[in-house]
Amino acid sequence: MKPTKKEIRLVAIEIEGPSLVGSPVIQTKYSVDLKIDELKNKPAFMVNTQSMIIFPSNDNIIFGCFEAFFFEDKNSVPTAEDLWALVCEAEASISKELQTKTNFSKMSLQPPDKKTLFPILQSLVISGFRLN
Numbered sequence: 001m002k003p004t005k006k007e008i009r010l011v012a013i014e015i016e017g018p019s020l021v022g023s024p025v026i027q028t029k030y031s032v033d034l035k036i037d038e039l040k041n042k043p044a045f046m047v048n049t050q051s052m053i054i055f056p057s058n059d060n061i062i063f064g065c066f067e068a069f070f071f072e073d074k075n076s077v078p079t080a081e082d083l084w085a086l087v088c089e090a091e092a093s094i095s096k097e098l099q100t101k102t103n104f105s106k107m108s109l110q111p112p113d114k115k116t117l118f119p120i121l122q123s124l125v126i127s128g129f130r131l132n
Contacts, residue, residue, distance in 0.1 A: 001078040003045070003069035003086070008093055010065050011048075013101055017059025020104075024053045024061075028110035030117060032087065034124050037070055045069045045083060045124075047090035051098070051109055061102060065094045080121040087112050087121070 028051040035044045046068050053061040067090040071078075095108035 001071070001076050001082050004072040005070040006067060006093075007070075008065065008067045008090075008097055010097065010101065012062065012064040014062040015059075015102075016061075017055070017057060019057045020055050020059050020061070020102075022056035024055045024107070026054075026107070026110050027052045028112075030087065030091075030112045032083070032117065032120055032124065035068075040070075042073075043071045045071070045078075045086055047087050047094075049090075049094050049109060053102075053107070063098055063101070065097055066090075067093055077125060080118060080125050083121040083124065084114065084118060087117060 028049055031048045033046045033048070035046055036042070037044045046066055048066040049064065051061075051063040053063065069086050069090075091109055091112055098109065099105055099107055
């Protein structure tokens with residue numbers, strides 16, 4: 001099941017320190033949710049990320065961003081695998097947004113952990129999409 005529309009939004013970016021050099025350590029927290037688009041009364045799948053990027057000099061960047069995937073047909077139910085593919089797509093899109101905003105072309109988010117997120121995706125499919 002493919003979304004009909006998607007949007008990416010920057011939530012926060014904070015850069016602390018003057019010397020953002022060296023190979024940073026990146027920690028990213030992922031959260032997912034199912035929302036209802038208030039204007040169209042259609043489901044939207046949200047992938048939220050919060051990243052802490054720490055450089056060897058102890059300078060850091062805090063980066064928060066989300067991507068929303070909107071579905072046209074509220075009667076079609078994606079599988080947990082479909083949602084996992086969207087999480088991976090969001091990770092790539094948000095990594096590009098991070099590169100654009102920080103001007104570091106080789107920086108990317110820590111990849112999502114399927115073992116952690118997949119049970120959450122399964123519960124979203126069962127509870128959220130089926131109730132719509």
